[in-house]
Amino acid sequence: MITMKEIIRDPHDTLRLKAQPVELPLNDEDRKTLHDMMDYLKRSQDDKIAEQQQLRPGVGIAAPQINISKQMIALFIKDEEGNVLLEEVLINPKIIAHSSELAYLSTGEGCLSVDEQIPGYVPRYRKVTVRSYTMDGEMVKHRFEGFEAIVAQHEIDHLNGVMFYDHINQEDPFKKVDNAVEL
Ligand SMILES: O=C(O)C[C@@H](Cc1ccccc1)[C@H](O)SCc1ccccc1
């Protein structure tokens, strides 16, 4: 079971590697890893369990964050009423198209692998089309926009050794970003 102990922290080297593509169909070990990642997200969003197990809430997690340098991501996003908006795994994902328009969270971003707060806007594409694969090796295309697109890009960055703060304007972290919507 994944707890905060299994989540590696900056500046661990693995967070800066380009993760390896996984072989399809997934073997049992990789299937278990993905299941454990999704299970972490669900437990982390259950207030009681998160409190008991001292978990930081997450809406996404990438395998490199548990020191597995493979191209696997779990996404789990609910709305305020607790309805599931997105429950998806991305295997060997690639952004194959994106809007010219950008978007960023007015609150900036955090990361389960970064213990300190790093303030600043993180500009990302407002819409992305992601090609990825199912556990059985079927190719799928996902179109994400808004918050879901931001989460997907944050996680895909982890597969490329990129951290959210790499995108923050060092001179002026809260500088308004041209051609971007603030979410
Ligand atoms: O570290 C991770 O990859 C998981 C992050 C992903 C993330 C951070 C900021 C913005 C989008 C995605 C965790 O989900 S951070 C916790 C969190 C929880 C709910 C909403 C936003 C961020």
Ligand code: NI
């Ligand atoms: Ni992160």
